[in-house]
Amino acid sequence: MDVFDILDRLVAFPTVAGRPNGDIAGWIKTYLAEHRVQVTVLPGPEGDRSNLFATIGPADVPGYILSGHMDVVPASEPQWSSSPFALRKEGERLYGRGTTDMKGFLAAALAAVPALTGLRLAGPIHLAFSYDEEVGCRGVPHLIARLPELCAKPLGVIVGEPSGMRAVRGHKGKAAARVIVNGRSGHSSRPDLGLNAVHAMAYVLSAAVSEAERLTHGPFDAAFEPPYSSLQAGVVAGGHQVNIIPGTCTLDLEARAIPGVDPASLLAPVKARAEALAADGFRIEWRPMSAYPALSLPQDTALAALLGELTGDAPLAAVSYGTEAGLYQAAGLDAIICGPGDIDRAHKPNEYILASELTACQRVIEALGVRCAA
Structure with missing residues (x-):
C-alpha cells in the first residue's frame, strides 16, 4: 500500500474524539504486524479507547518517537462537498476529515514502515499514536506514563501536527474550564423569590474580561x-425564556499561556470570583476541561539541528496552536513539531492535504531512518 491508499483507509474511520477507536487501532496494528513490527495496544481508562506504541529497531537503545493522534474533530458542517469520511481526490488535493489534522502524518509514517524495516537500524524509530487529542490531549498522558517500560529514553519526539513540514520549536500552553452557576428558578414577576444565575454569571464574565485585558x-x-x-470566554448558556428566572448558567473559558506561565493559574482569578457567589446563595461548580503545558525547545538542541538538516529549513520559533509536544517535554523529553499540511485547513469543511505534502513527509521520515541506521 502506498501513502495514498493508507490515507484512504484511515480517513474512512470516523474517529471523532471522545468515541471508541478500536477499529482504527486494530487496522493499524494489523498493518504493522504484516511488516513484522510489534505493536503494544495501551487501553485508556475509558475502556473503549486505546493508544498504540510500536518500535522499529532495537527498543533498548535511544531513538526517536514519531507522535500523532488518531482522533479528529466532528464533521457535521453542511458545507462539505462530499462525504468527510471518504477520501476524495481532486488534482493535488485530497479531501476528507483528518487529512491535514492529522491522519496525513499517520499515513506518511505508516507508508515509510517498509523502508524503515528494510534498514538495519542502530537506533529505533517508535510510532506513538494517541487518542482524544482534540478534546484536550487526554490520551497521550497515559502513553507517556508507560514509555519507561516500552523503550529506552528517546533522543527526541517529533509531533507531526500540520506545519508545512517546517519544524517548530514552541507553542503556548492551554487550560480550559467550565463554570456552572446554580441559582433558583421561578416566575420573573417575583425576582425576590429566585436567584438569577445569568445575572450572577455576569460577575464571573466581567472577571474574565478584566483578566483578558490585564494579560495584554x-x-x-x-x-x-x-x-x-490570553484568556477568553468562549460559550455562555443559560435560561429558557424571558419570563422565567434562569436557575442555571454555564460559561466555558480558556487561557493560553506563553512558556514559563502556568495556563491554569490564569483562570484562578475567574474561579475565585465564581466561588465568591456562594456567599449569595448560589451553588458553584468548577470543571476543568483540558490542560497541556507550553512547548519551548531551545534553538541549540540536537533535535532542532536534526530537523533543520532533514527538512532543509531552520526550525521556526513558535506557532499559535497547541500540541501534545508540550506534554512530552514536561516528561523530560526533547520535542518538536513537524508534519505535512497547513493548520489553516484544519477543523473546517472540505479539509484537504496535498499529495506532494504527503510524499515530502514520507521522504523526511525515511531520511530519519537512514540517520538511525548510520
Missing part, C-alpha cells in the same frame, strides 16, 4: 502572536 500588558514573548498570554 505582559509578560511578553516575541516568538508568539500575540506576544502575551
Whole structure:
C-alpha cells in the first residue's frame, strides 16, 4: 500500500474524539504486524479507547518517537462537498476529515514502515499514536506514563501536527474550564423569590474580561502572536425564556499561556470570583476541561539541528496552536513539531492535504531512518 491508499483507509474511520477507536487501532496494528513490527495496544481508562506504541529497531537503545493522534474533530458542517469520511481526490488535493489534522502524518509514517524495516537500524524509530487529542490531549498522558517500560529514553519526539513540514520549536500552553452557576428558578414577576444565575454569571464574565485585558500588558514573548498570554470566554448558556428566572448558567473559558506561565493559574482569578457567589446563595461548580503545558525547545538542541538538516529549513520559533509536544517535554523529553499540511485547513469543511505534502513527509521520515541506521 502506498501513502495514498493508507490515507484512504484511515480517513474512512470516523474517529471523532471522545468515541471508541478500536477499529482504527486494530487496522493499524494489523498493518504493522504484516511488516513484522510489534505493536503494544495501551487501553485508556475509558475502556473503549486505546493508544498504540510500536518500535522499529532495537527498543533498548535511544531513538526517536514519531507522535500523532488518531482522533479528529466532528464533521457535521453542511458545507462539505462530499462525504468527510471518504477520501476524495481532486488534482493535488485530497479531501476528507483528518487529512491535514492529522491522519496525513499517520499515513506518511505508516507508508515509510517498509523502508524503515528494510534498514538495519542502530537506533529505533517508535510510532506513538494517541487518542482524544482534540478534546484536550487526554490520551497521550497515559502513553507517556508507560514509555519507561516500552523503550529506552528517546533522543527526541517529533509531533507531526500540520506545519508545512517546517519544524517548530514552541507553542503556548492551554487550560480550559467550565463554570456552572446554580441559582433558583421561578416566575420573573417575583425576582425576590429566585436567584438569577445569568445575572450572577455576569460577575464571573466581567472577571474574565478584566483578566483578558490585564494579560495584554505582559509578560511578553516575541516568538508568539500575540506576544502575551490570553484568556477568553468562549460559550455562555443559560435560561429558557424571558419570563422565567434562569436557575442555571454555564460559561466555558480558556487561557493560553506563553512558556514559563502556568495556563491554569490564569483562570484562578475567574474561579475565585465564581466561588465568591456562594456567599449569595448560589451553588458553584468548577470543571476543568483540558490542560497541556507550553512547548519551548531551545534553538541549540540536537533535535532542532536534526530537523533543520532533514527538512532543509531552520526550525521556526513558535506557532499559535497547541500540541501534545508540550506534554512530552514536561516528561523530560526533547520535542518538536513537524508534519505535512497547513493548520489553516484544519477543523473546517472540505479539509484537504496535498499529495506532494504527503510524499515530502514520507521522504523526511525515511531520511530519519537512514540517520538511525548510520
